[in-house]
Amino acid sequence: MLEEQDIRAFVHGTTRYFEVAAQQAASVGSPYLVTEGAPEIHDYNGVIAVSGRRNGIVYFSAPRGMLTVLLMKMNESNVSHEYLCDLVGEVANTIAGNVRRDLGKDFAISVPSVVTGAGNSVDLPAGGRPVVIPIHWRSHVAKLVVCLQ
């Protein structure tokens, strides 16, 4: 189960990403616990496996439009599917990696894997109870899902 300080670390990592990489702050909604099933996902999902001090997954789920604008804000003209997949993985990796500032080196993270298609699903660890952190940026809505045992 996530503790309050863990959630705070993920919220901080998320807001910092948009402030620095996109030069435009995002607002983060109240995190909530999903008690049944898995959270719905958006078009692109960057998934990071976590091991060490905690085990589970963290994923950043975003719609195509948000990632396209994010790439453009980074002066990237290539907004192909390949680059959107690359970016969603990089966002997930960056937020999860930054959390080590608070949780320490024993919070080990994998390279990102990417799941695409809103009708698809991300496999959650057995017994895990995901916490969803809503992210609002410009007119777009995304989410960070943290499911750690």
Added chain:
Amino acid sequence: MAANAPALATQLKLLIVDDSNVIRRRIERCQQIEHLQVVGLASNGVEAIEVFRQTDPDVVTMDITMPEMDGIECVEQLVAIKPDVLILIISALADKATAVEAMEKGANGFLNKPFSDRQLNEALAELIGGA
């Protein structure tokens, strides 16, 4: 921190190592690159060593979390090949222990992701300022 590039008699050769295309291209677009010549790109540590041997770069930007071989192990191997190579770690791993480990293996600088263009320019300028 120096924001402008130092005056160099010759361009230094740069190898960019990151498993993200988006990040590699961002580094390539960096203003400081005018003072560097990009001689190679690699998406993991194994590929980086191969390209390093082929191109003999003076400067390397290095991610840490990558498939095949991570950046920390790669730094150690690159320094064994060319002890005076300048290596800037550019990583999301924000804990002090990782930064210290990278520096102990031979890296010369550390820039945390996410980064702004200004932060990247300053980090590269500082790195090559000592060359």
